[in-house]
Amino acid sequence: MEPSERPAAAPNRPEKRSGILLGRPFGVPLRLSPSWFVLAIVVTLLYGDAVAFRCPELTAVAAYAVGFGFVVSLAVSVLLHELGHALTYRRYGIGVRAITLDIYGGFTEPEREEPRPSVEAIVALAGPAVSGVLGGIGVLLIWVVPTTTVAAELAFVFAVSNIIVAIFNALPGLPLDGGRALRALVWAATKDPHLGSRIAGWIGRAVAVGLVAFTVLAWASGVIGPFGLIFSGMVAMMLWFGASHAIRAGAAGARLRTMSVRRLTRPAVWVPRQTSLAEALRRGEQVAPGADLAIVVVDTADRPIAVVHDEAAAAVPDERRPWVSVESVARTLSAGSRMPADLSGEAVLDAVRANPATEYLVLSDEEVIGVLRRDDLARHLMSRGSA
Numbered sequence: 468m469e470p471s472e473r474p475a476a477a478p479n480r481p482e483k484r485s486g487i488l489l490g491r492p493f494g495v496p497l498r499l500s501p502s503w504f505v506l507a508i509v510v511t512l513l514y515g516d517a518v519a520f521r522c523p524e525l526t527a528v529a530a531y532a533v534g535f536g537f538v539v540s541l542a543v544s545v546l547l548h549e550l551g552h553a554l555t556y557r558r559y560g561i562g563v564r565a566i567t568l569d570i571y572g573g574f575t576e577p578e579r580e581e582p583r584p585s586v587e588a589i590v591a592l593a594g595p596a597v598s599g600v601l602g603g604i605g606v607l608l609i610w611v612v613p614t615t616t617v618a619a620e621l622a623f624v625f626a627v628s629n630i631i632v633a634i635f636n637a638l639p640g641l642p643l644d645g646g647r648a649l650r651a652l653v654w655a656a657t658k659d660p661h662l663g664s665r666i667a668g669w670i671g672r673a674v675a676v677g678l679v680a681f682t683v684l685a686w687a688s689g690v691i692g693p694f695g696l697i698f699s700g701m702v703a704m705m706l707w708f709g710a711s712h713a714i715r716a717g718a719a720g721a722r723l724r725t726m727s728v729r730r731l732t733r734p735a736v737w738v739p740r741q742t743s744l745a746e747a748l749r750r751g752e753q754v755a756p757g758a759d760l761a762i763v764v765v766d767t768a769d770r771p772i773a774v775v776h777d778e779a780a781a782a783v784p785d786e787r788r789p790w791v792s793v794e795s796v797a798r799t800l801s802a803g804s805r806m807p808a809d810l811s812g813e814a815v816l817d818a819v820r821a822n823p824a825t826e827y828l829v830l831s832d833e834e835v836i837g838v839l840r841r842d843d844l845a846r847h848l849m850s851r852g853s854a
C-alpha cells in the first residue's frame with residue numbers, strides 16, 4: 468500500500484507547528500510530523516520482510532535496509548511532489564508556510580488562498596505532474612538497472628509508488644489535487660467557487676467510498692495484508708472528512724454570497740421610551756400578527772435610540788410586563804449601528820466587522836425600514852440545507 472498525499476484541503480486551516488524542522492529546501496521550511504515515523508517503521512518492516520522472502524541470500528539487516536531505502540525514496544518522492552505545489556505557489560506570488568511530511572504522505576500550507584481559478588488549477592496539478600515525471604524516470608531506471616538486483620527492486624517500487632501517487636491525487640474529488648483542479652474549472656465556468664467546492668466535495672466522498680470497496684477487494688484477494696487494510700481505511704476516512712469539509716464550506720460560501728440585508732430585515736414597530744413592555748408587544752401583534760418583529764424605542768423627537776432585546780423581553784413574566792418599561796429590556800443603538808438595505812454578500816460581513824453591534828437599523832433612501840439582528844445573520848449562515 469502506497470501512502471497518498473494530503474493536499475491543503477482547507478486553505479485557511481490553522482498553522483501547524485508540530486514536527487521536526489528538517490531544513491529549508493528552496494527556502495521552504497520542511498517539517499517531519501511524528502506520525503511519519505509510524506509510516507516509516509511499518510513500511511520498513513513489511514517491505515523488508517517481503518524482500519527477505521524473495522531474496523533469501525540477503526541478511527535480515529540488508530533486507531530491512533532495502534525496506535528503509537524504500538521509505539526514503541517515498542519521502543523524497545512526496546517531497547518533490549509537494550515542492551511542485553510550493554514552487555508553483557511562489558511563482559504566483561503566494562508564500563508557503565511549510566511542507567510537512569506525515570503518515571499520509573505530506574501537505575503544503577500556502578499563506579493565502581489562490582486569487583484566480585487558473586492559479587488554483589495550475590498549483591493543484593503541479594504536484595501530480597511532478598509525480599508522473601518521477602514515475603517515468605522510475606520506468607527508465609527499470610530498463611537501465613540490471614534485473615534481479617536490489618537497485619532494480621528499488622527502481623520498480625519507485626516507479627510504481629510515484630505512478631500511484633500521481634493517478635490517485637489526480638482523481639477529481641476534494642481534498643485531492645484533482646478535486647482542486649475540478650473546483651477551479653467549475654469556478655472559472657460559473658464564476659462561483661462555492662459550487663465547485665460542493666461538486667468536487669461530493670466526488671471526493673465517492674472516491675472515499677470507492678477506495679473502501681477497492682481495499683476490501685484487495686484484502687479479500689490477498690493483495691494487501693492487515694496493515695494495508697488499516698492504512699487504506701485511514702486514507703479513506705481522511706478523504707471523507709476532507710470532502711465533507713469542502714461540501715460544508717461550499718454551502719456556507721453560497722449562503723454568504725446570496726445573503727441580503729433586505730431579506731433578513733425584521734419589520735419594526737416604533738414605541739416611545741415610557742411604553743410598557745405589555746403595550747409594546749400588543750402593538751406589535753396589531754401591526755403584524757405572529758411575525759418576527761423588532762420593537763424600536765424612540766425618543767421624544769421620534770429618533771430611534773434602542774431596540775428591544777427578544778430574550779430579555781421573553782424572560783419577563785407575563786404578569787410583570789405591564790409594569791416593565793420597554794427601555795429596561797432594550798439595547799441602546801450606537802451611532803454606527805446602521806446598515807443600507809441594499810448591502811449583500813461579503814459586504815454585509817465587512818460592515819458588521821467595521822461596526823460590531825447586536826442590532827442594526829436598516830436604511831433605504833435615508834428611511835429606517837426595519838432592524839437587522841446579528842443573530843439572524845449568524846442563523847442564516849449556519850442554517851443547513853440549500854442556500
Ligand SMILES: [Zn+2]
Pocket residue numbers: 472473474548552594595636644
Ligand atoms: Zn498534491
